[in-house]
Amino acid sequence: xxTIFRLAMQSLRSRLFTSLLTVSSIALSVTLLxxxxxVRSGVxxxxxGTIRGVDLIVGARGGxxxxxxxxxxxxxxSSTAISYETYERWAAHPAVGWSIPFALGDSHRGYRxxxxxxxxxxxxRFRQDGRVTxxxxxxSEGDDEVVLGAEVAxxxxxxxGSPIVVTHxxxxxxxxxxxxxxxxxxxxxxxxxxxxxxxxxxTLGGIEAMHEDFEQAPGAVPAGAPPGTPSMPxxxxxxxxxxxxxxxxxxxxxxxxxxxxxxxxxxxxxxxxxEPPPGTPTMxxxxxxxxxxxxxxxxxxxxxDHDDDDHDDAAAQGSGEHADHxxxxxxxxxxxxxxxxxxxxxxxxxxxxxDLTEPLTAIxxxxxxxxxxxxxxxxxxxxRIVALFAVAIGLTGMLVALYSSLDARRREMAIxxxxxxxxxxxxxxxxxxxxxxxxxxxxxxxxxVYALLVFGQGAIEARSGVHLAIRALGSTxxxxxxxxxxxxxxxxxxxxxxxxxTSLTDGLSPRS
Amino acid sequence: MTASAAAPAVALSNVRFAYRPGQDVVxxxxxxxxxxxxxxxHGPSGSGKTTLxxxxxxxxxxxxxxxxxxxxxxxxxxxxxxxxxxxxxLGYVFQQFNLIPYLSVRENILLPVRLDRERRxxxxxxxxxxxxxxxxxxxxxxxxxxxxxxxxxxGQQQRVAVARALIxxxxxxxxxxxxxxxxxxxxxxxxxxxxxxxxxxxxxxxxVSHDFSLQPLFSRTVSLPEINxxxxxxxxxx
Numbered sequence: 001x002x003t004i005f006r007l008a009m010q011s012l013r014s015r016l017f018t019s020l021l022t023v024s025s026i027a028l029s030v031t032l033l034x035x036x037x038x039v040r041s042g043v044x045x046x047x048x049g050t051i052r053g054v055d056l057i058v059g060a061r062g063g064x065x066x067x068x069x070x071x072x073x074x075x076x077x078s079s080t081a082i083s084y085e086t087y088e089r090w091a092a093h094p095a096v097g098w099s100i101p102f103a104l105g106d107s108h109r110g111y112r113x114x115x116x117x118x119x120x121x122x123x124x125r126f127r128q129d130g131r132v133t134x135x136x137x138x139x140s141e142g143d144d145e146v147v148l149g150a151e152v153a154x155x156x157x158x159x160x161g162s163p164i165v166v167t168h169x170x171x172x173x174x175x176x177x178x179x180x181x182x183x184x185x186x187x188x189x190x191x192x193x194x195x196x197x198x199x200x201x202x203t204l205g206g207i208e209a210m211h212e213d214f215e216q217a218p219g220a221v222p223a224g225a226p227p228g229t230p231s232m233p234x235x236x237x238x239x240x241x242x243x244x245x246x247x248x249x250x251x252x253x254x255x256x257x258x259x260x261x262x263x264x265x266x267x268x269x270x271x272x273x274x275e276p277p278p279g280t281p282t283m284x285x286x287x288x289x290x291x292x293x294x295x296x297x298x299x300x301x302x303x304x305d306h307d308d309d310d311h312d313d314a315a316a317q318g319s320g321e322h323a324d325h326x327x328x329x330x331x332x333x334x335x336x337x338x339x340x341x342x343x344x345x346x347x348x349x350x351x352x353x354x355d356l357t358e359p360l361t362a363i364x365x366x367x368x369x370x371x372x373x374x375x376x377x378x379x380x381x382x383x384r385i386v387a388l389f390a391v392a393i394g395l396t397g398m399l400v401a402l403y404s405s406l407d408a409r410r411r412e413m414a415i416x417x418x419x420x421x422x423x424x425x426x427x428x429x430x431x432x433x434x435x436x437x438x439x440x441x442x443x444x445x446x447x448x449v450y451a452l453l454v455f456g457q458g459a460i461e462a463r464s465g466v467h468l469a470i471r472a473l474g475s476t477x478x479x480x481x482x483x484x485x486x487x488x489x490x491x492x493x494x495x496x497x498x499x500x501x502t503s504l505t506d507g508l509s510p511r512s
Numbered sequence: 513m514t515a516s517a518a519a520p521a522v523a524l525s526n527v528r529f530a531y532r533p534g535q536d537v538v539x540x541x542x543x544x545x546x547x548x549x550x551x552x553x554h555g556p557s558g559s560g561k562t563t564l565x566x567x568x569x570x571x572x573x574x575x576x577x578x579x580x581x582x583x584x585x586x587x588x589x590x591x592x593x594x595x596x597x598x599x600x601x602l603g604y605v606f607q608q609f610n611l612i613p614y615l616s617v618r619e620n621i622l623l624p625v626r627l628d629r630e631r632r633x634x635x636x637x638x639x640x641x642x643x644x645x646x647x648x649x650x651x652x653x654x655x656x657x658x659x660x661x662x663x664x665x666x667g668q669q670q671r672v673a674v675a676r677a678l679i680x681x682x683x684x685x686x687x688x689x690x691x692x693x694x695x696x697x698x699x700x701x702x703x704x705x706x707x708x709x710x711x712x713x714x715x716x717x718x719x720v721s722h723d724f725s726l727q728p729l730f731s732r733t734v735s736l737p738e739i740n741x742x743x744x745x746x747x748x749x750x
Contacts (some may be wrong), residue, residue: 003626014614419624420599
């Protein structure tokens with residue numbers, strides 16, 4: 001057998017170019033197969049590892065998927081808020097060990113602004129035991145302080161100390177900037193490869209302060225605003241400037257003549273002490289005058305980017321005004337709960353879901369994540385099928401290469417027979433050849449996967465936020481390799497049996 | 513795989529062989545070749561030469577009669593046993609293209625002892641590589657021992673084939689027109705080397721050719737058309 005093996009190697013080497021082509025076609029298909037599996041499990045892992053150690057996620061009554069997506073992944077928004085009293089009531093529940101409230105609905109340049117408490121920095125876990133840690137700075141404490149996720153900081157090139165103006169709503173452009181309440185970056189988080197990287201964290205009071213300012217616009221208390229929102233003491237209602245932009249009235253808009261979020265153009269003395277930059281022209285349309293009336297102050301309204309100039313002005317104007325102001329949170333969008341005893345989680349979930357005072361939806365993150373993954377996983381079946389077809393194509397290529405070489409090798413078979421090789425030896429020669437090709441294909445394919453991971457890891461993270469760990473092959477991948485190797489070996493029997501037949505009929509004199 | 517020391521090298525009796533039923537290609541009543549003989553087996557094309565060699569080598573099986581090599585009747589043996597017998601006791605040289613192109617000269621010579629343990633055992637304590645090198649230098653191809661066979665001339669290639677046929681001292685060496693691709697000077701030189709090596713190895717030589725000019729060099733000549741009663745019919749067919 002050793003001799004046959006060596007013969008097979010030398011025979012393959014003698015047809016180096018064909019062999020290399022065959023090996024590379026198998027290698028590429030193996031790369032696809034193993035690579036897809038690697039990516040799939042990497043995505044799944046980073047998906048399942050997005051949130052750990054939380055027993056319940058609680059949102060206003062709605063779909064569990066909605067609660068999960070908006071709270072953990074920052075996708076979509078919950079339509080209703082939970083009153084702060086309800087949150088406090090549950091937070092004080094004897095089964096609850098700790099809780100993290102979230103106030104969602106605002107954004108900055110497309111990144112979500114999330115109001116939360118210091119519990120978030122202490123309790124939130126992802127992957128194995130990943131904690132939220134600071135690359136620089138500290139947690140936000142004051143109502144004008146923000147902490148940036150790693151991606152936000154690097155994409156927008158913010159540093160500790162940078163001023164930020166938050167936008168009301170989740171998308172759109174500059175219609176409802178909370179310019180009256182600018183923030184300052186006090187901390188930047190380390191990269192977590194979870195949605196945290198793409199979020200901006202403020203205090204609950206910060207969110208509240210922002211919306212209070214937002215609601216200061218004369219007569220502009222949007223429908224659905226939390227009742228009893230206190231008017232900000234000391235803040236003067238900005239006068240509508242005569243001769244400037246006429247207060248835009250939106251077609252179909254309700255009485256309030258000045259839209260929420262409308263900020264008088266530069267040059268309008270809004271606040272005491274506000275100095276218009278000299279020479280700033282009053283530009284009609286500089287501040288987009290149209291806003292969709294907000295149904296829910298926290299969520300539904302779109303709106304977004306604004307000029308850096310604006311925001312610098314606003315920062316200069318706002319910092320002195322609100323920094324020391326204490327704002328009581330009125331409501332939260334959702335909250336996470338860690339129970340004192342994990343066995344109480346189910347009981348607590350039932351209690352919350354059946355509570356009549358305020359309808360809530362409490363979900364168990366692991367279960368909800370599993371359900372969500374089930375929904376996505378049909379796509380992965382499709383990917384696998386494509387990859388398996390690629391392998392079939394690679395192996396067929398090998399079959400073609402081996403089979404078509406047979407005619408040229410009839411003399412070789414006759415020589416082997418003349419020196420005493422039986423047809424079985426000839427069969428094993430060809431089977432070993434195809435097994436060797438398949439084996440080399442597997443090895444090179446796997447090496448290629450790792451090479452791509454090493455060189456592509458950074459780019460994949462940057463683009464998709466998915467952290468693909470460079471790890472040993474998993475059982476599925478080994479199984480795939482075994483299938484490729486097994487199929488490659490089996491396929492070798494096709495030319496081998498043909499060679500067996502020819503060598504029997506040819507005997508020692510191939511009719512060449 | 514019993515091979516009796518006393519038995520003749522080759523003994524055919526009442527051998528009939530047909531590729532298609534009713535169309536005998538070989539019909540030989542009797543043919544005996546003694547040990548140590550160098551036999552010139554003459555036959556024009558179509559006289560059943562190749563088929564007869566296939567029968568002697570155990571690649572083909574007679575439909576009836578017995579084909580005894582060294583006293584062993586090949587006919588009843590399984591194909592595996594015939595392969596093993598051939599590996600152990602026979603050397604074979606083709607007309608041309610004898611060598612495996614992707615092996616070196618030495619590796620080609622070593623092929624029989626590498627593929628068959630019994631043949632390897634016949635070398636005794638001799639190192640196979642040394643045995644191959646010795647044969648190569650006897651056949652005047654020692655300098656090319658590590659060369660790829662594709663760099664050799666046709667004459668050198670045929671000598672490599674002889675060395676391979678002789679390694680491990682098989683009792684019978686069959687040559688199928690090995691000189692047909694050589695010019696007459698080289699043919700002479702080749703045959704001298706072949707005879708010397710066979711003699712040294714104590715091998716019986718069965719040499720098939722249609723070239724009568726070689727006949728005087730052999731100890732005995734057998735005319736295939738004379739002994740093969742089927743050959744007339746084949747000739748007619750062709």
